[in-house]
Amino acid sequence: MRYERMTPFRVMDLVRQAQAYGDTIHFEVGQPDLPPPPGVKRALGEAVERERFTYTESMGLRELRERIAAHYRHDYGVEVDPARILITPGTSNAFLVAYLLTLEAGGRLGLADPSYPCYPNFAAMVDAEPRFFPVDRSNDYLLGPEDLEGTALDVLHISSPSNPTGTLYDAEALKRLADYCREEGIALISDELYHGLVYGKRAHTALEFSDEAIVINGFSKYFCMPGLRIGWMVVPENLIRPAEIIAQNLFISAPTLSQYAALEAFDYDYLAEVRETFRRRRDYLYEALNPLLPVDAKPDGAFYLWCDVSAYTEDSTAFSRELLEAIHIAVTPGIDFGRHGTATKLRFAYTRKIDHMAEGVARLEKYLKERP
Numbered sequence: 001m002r003y004e005r006m007t008p009f010r011v012m013d014l015v016r017q018a019q020a021y022g023d024t025i026h027f028e029v030g031q032p033d034l035p036p037p038p039g040v041k042r043a044l045g046e047a048v049e050r051e052r053f054t055y056t057e058s059m060g061l062r063e064l065r066e067r068i069a070a071h072y073r074h075d076y077g078v079e080v081d082p083a084r085i086l087i088t089p090g091t092s093n094a095f096l097v098a099y100l101l102t103l104e105a106g107g108r109l110g111l112a113d114p115s116y117p118c119y120p121n122f123a124a125m126v127d128a129e130p131r132f133f134p135v136d137r138s139n140d141y142l143l144g145p146e147d148l149e150g151t152a153l154d155v156l157h158i159s160s161p162s163n164p165t166g167t168l169y170d171a172e173a174l175k176r177l178a179d180y181c182r183e184e185g186i187a188l189i190s191d192e193l194y195h196g197l198v199y200g201k202r203a204h205t206a207l208e209f210s211d212e213a214i215v216i217n218g219f220s221k222y223f224c225m226p227g228l229r230i231g232w233m234v235v236p237e238n239l240i241r242p243a244e245i246i247a248q249n250l251f252i253s254a255p256t257l258s259q260y261a262a263l264e265a266f267d268y269d270y271l272a273e274v275r276e277t278f279r280r281r282r283d284y285l286y287e288a289l290n291p292l293l294p295v296d297a298k299p300d301g302a303f304y305l306w307c308d309v310s311a312y313t314e315d316s317t318a319f320s321r322e323l324l325e326a327i328h329i330a331v332t333p334g335i336d337f338g339r340h341g342t343a344t345k346l347r348f349a350y351t352r353k354i355d356h357m358a359e360g361v362a363r364l365e366k367y368l369k370e371r372p
């Protein structure tokens, strides 16, 4: 059975286990604790009042797709035809659409190792073959054409900023990859879900460098709406109709109430505050944690620190369990994200208030000092 090739999303298991203790410090959860822009709540209430309980068209509300196109103009200076935008139930479903659009059974999908754990599991659903390319300090946790040479890929799927490392492809690195993929006939999928949560740098979309890339983004992180389960994807012109057909079959339409709510998500003043909150949290946690468990990847964006725990363990799963049981700190084992160097890494999420994190750091410092 295909499911036998899938692995659990361990962080979600950890979220459950962490509930066993009343005083758990949460470094595991990859979702913002901030409310969405205030207009979102109002729009959601209004949509309920107006009984917006029917499906929308499968590509999504026209008005929302126009807002998203305006967002590309606002944030990147890129013109995107709203006809190329498909609204999806979370980005998670967009991955399946993207793979169905680009991969045959046996098709080769290039992924960074480590990277977001669900990608290879979506590959298993469509019988594609993931090929993993190691990323570490030697290549700044980023893939370049030189890492891919000699491997015949059908698709390359990157994320920037990355989960779990927080690393970001700058304009030049992204352009090099986009050009390489075009020359080699490789479909490029760019997961840009953490755009907006980039600190002191500018995020670039693959759409700046390619009309052929499939770009995936959504409302779960920067827009603080993870439970509304809504995302989007931009597809090249020749894949609009195939994407629509897949959407019609896979989910009919994204949740209607969430689509109406998302119309009010592009509140740039509020979103700047969200970014600033996470920037402060990153600065705090980086400074506090780095002397204890060195941060191995440049934390330019998202809300994660990728920490080296090789001084303490060769088994990040056992170490994560130990920290939960001994001092009630929930932190995600590196092994959730791949095989390359992940047995000696932990991923810390800075998605909680600084006071909360400071209590965790204090417990950790004491424990590591006294640990036999």
Ligand SMILES: Cc1ncc(COP(=O)(O)O)c(C=O)c1O
Residues within 6 Å of the ligand: 030, 089, 090, 091, 092, 093, 116, 159, 162, 163, 191, 193, 218, 219, 220, 226, 229, 230, 231
């Ligand atoms: C890199 C990345 N992509 C996609 C997702 C899925 O998010 P959602 O389905 O809520 O849009 C996540 C969730 O943590 C993620 O980290």
